[in-house]
Amino acid sequence: MAKKANLLVVDDELIVRDSLDKWFREEGYDVAVAESAQDALTKMAAKRFDLALVDIKMPGTDGVELQRRMREIDPEMLVIIMTGYASVETAIAALKNGAYDYVSKPFDPDDIAHSVHNALSHKRAEQENVRLRETVASVVRPQEIVGQSAAMVRVFEAIQTVGPTDATVLITGESGTGKELCARAIHAASPRHYNPLVVIHCGALAETLLESELFGHEKGAFTGAQYRKKGSFEVAEGGSVFLDEIGDISLKTQTDLLRVLQEREITRVGSTHPIQVDFRCIAATNKKLDQLIEEGRFRPDLFYRLNVFQIQLPALRDRKGDIPILVEHFVRKFSASMNKRINRVSPAAMALLDRYQWPGNVRELENAVERAMVVAQEPEIREEDLALRLPLAEHQPRTLEDIERAHILAVLEDCKGNQTIAAEILDIDRVTLHNKLKKYGWKRVTADAL
Ligand SMILES: Nc1ncnc2c1ncn2[C@@H]1O[C@H](COP(=O)(O)OP(=O)(O)OP(=O)(O)O)[C@@H](O)[C@H]1O
Numbered sequence: 019m020a021k022k023a024n025l026l027v028v029d030d031e032l033i034v035r036d037s038l039d040k041w042f043r044e045e046g047y048d049v050a051v052a053e054s055a056q057d058a059l060t061k062m063a064a065k066r067f068d069l070a071l072v073d074i075k076m077p078g079t080d081g082v083e084l085q086r087r088m089r090e091i092d093p094e095m096l097v098i099i100m101t102g103y104a105s106v107e108t109a110i111a112a113l114k115n116g117a118y119d120y121v122s123k124p125f126d127p128d129d130i131a132h133s134v135h136n137a138l139s140h141k142r143a144e145q146e147n148v149r150l151r152e153t154v155a156s157v158v159r160p161q162e163i164v165g166q167s168a169a170m171v172r173v174f175e176a177i178q179t180v181g182p183t184d185a186t187v188l189i190t191g192e193s194g195t196g197k198e199l200c201a202r203a204i205h206a207a208s209p210r211h212y213n214p215l216v217v218i219h220c221g222a223l224a225e226t227l228l229e230s231e232l233f234g235h236e237k238g239a240f241t242g243a244q245y246r247k248k249g250s251f252e253v254a255e256g257g258s259v260f261l262d263e264i265g266d267i268s269l270k271t272q273t274d275l276l277r278v279l280q281e282r283e284i285t286r287v288g289s290t291h292p293i294q295v296d297f298r299c300i301a302a303t304n305k306k307l308d309q310l311i312e313e314g315r316f317r318p319d320l321f322y323r324l325n326v327f328q329i330q331l332p333a334l335r336d337r338k339g340d341i342p343i344l345v346e347h348f349v350r351k352f353s354a355s356m357n358k359r360i361n362r363v364s365p366a367a368m369a370l371l372d373r374y375q376w377p378g379n380v381r382e383l384e385n386a387v388e389r390a391m392v393v394a395q396e397p398e399i400r401e402e403d404l405a406l407r408l409p410l411a412e413h414q415p416r417t418l419e420d421i422e423r424a425h426i427l428a429v430l431e432d433c434k435g436n437q438t439i440a441a442e443i444l445d446i447d448r449v450t451l452h453n454k455l456k457k458y459g460w461k462r463v464t465a466d467a468l
């Protein structure tokens with residue numbers, strides 16, 4: 019624990035005061051004791067406490083009344099009520115009055131330590147949330163997504179449409195196409211943006227770790243589980259959960275996840291008690307989920323749950339028209355951080371960027387620009403600054419037919435495979451287009467796209 023929490027123990031019985039005092043000192047807390055309500059109020063006047071453990075039955079002013087007065091003095095202080103078995107009803111009344119929890123006498127030291135620990139970490143999380151919320155609202159703007167190709171315009175429209183709703187979104191696209199950026203934009207466009215966006219990289223965690231990450235765990239649920247831990251769905255309360263690399267999770271976790279999406283409740287690992295959760299789900303994958311389904315590695319019912327609204331991020335090679343503005347965007351970004359004045363890309367360098375196929379998509383382009391800026395001489399990036407190697411075939415002269423084919427396919431892609439519109443843009447008649455497509459063996463792909 020970074021800062022020692024201050025506890026105040028209020029009980030008229032000496033033995034209870036002494037034993038709690040000893041337990042909590044050993045756990046590393048600062049402890050003060052009070053033998054009556056009056057004593058407690060005097061101590062509170064002199065010092066601020068994080069949490070008070072208050073006996074409900076004391077001569078004179080009892081615990082319930084004391085709790086009320088404590089609240090007037092310090093509404094931030096947490097109160098845990100201690101009660102004998104007989105007075106559970108009074109304890110419930112105390113909870114209604116704002117006590118955090120109650121523990122029954124006789125105590126199990128572990129129980130009471132657990133309750134105190136929980137109350138304090140809950141409070142810390144809440145304070146952290148308030149702080150984060152203020153930061154988010156004042157400084158952090160969602161990162162800019164750059165693009166003006168027809169395919170990216172469709173993505174922006176989709177974000178605008180689905181962002182403000184609560185619909186589950188599935189983002190698909192090759193590695194580096196901007197799936198995480200897109201997820202952040204969706205969250206930012208939603209009324210949930212004051213609450214957290216919790217990102218889980220499903221592929222990076224082993225099955226058991228992923229489960230405890232997603233659903234949380236109880237103390238002692240497995241070796242090393244020293245404390246109860248909230249899972250991502252609980253932490254995201256009121257916000258969104260971004261499940262990245264959803265294609266990588268095991269069938270067992272898929273089953274659990276499906277339940278969470280259906281029931282909107284989670285059960286921590288090591289518990290049987292379900293907890294209601296309020297979140298919006300955004301998932302992403304670079305895998306072909308339909309193929310995984312065919313191979314029996316992905317549950318179709320989970321797929322349908324996730325695939326309520328799908329956003330497909332185009333590969334960079336299919337929207338090469340965006341390369342110049344992306345390059346400009348990254349040059350500006352790195353100029354600031356490297357304090358280097360680069361403001362031009364030579365025509366030869368730009369031609370190379372355009373010919374390259376970008377298997378790593380925008381991330382690869384971003385890295386290439388960064389690398390080039392390190393070695394480039396101000397104010398220009400030249401061809402030799404780019405450590406890009408074109409595959410051999412790329413160097414060979416391309417025929418006119420190659421170029422025509424690429425252009426037709428790009429236009430078709432832009433109009434979602436609609437041949438009538440494509441023919442109009444290309445300024446040829448439909449029959450000519452049809453014949454050319456047949457020659458290029460485009461038929462199968464067109465059928466997919468439609
Ligand atoms: N359209 C874009 N405009 C500006 N930056 C972008 C764009 N697309 C991607 N980027 C940048 O490229 C990098 C990779 O993006 P991101 O992490 O969102 O991709 P991803 O699809 O999640 O990749 P992966 O599948 O590898 O996790 C990030 O630095 C991101 O800021």
Ligand SMILES: [Mg+2]
Nearest residue numbers: 194197198262
């Ligand atoms: Mg990603």
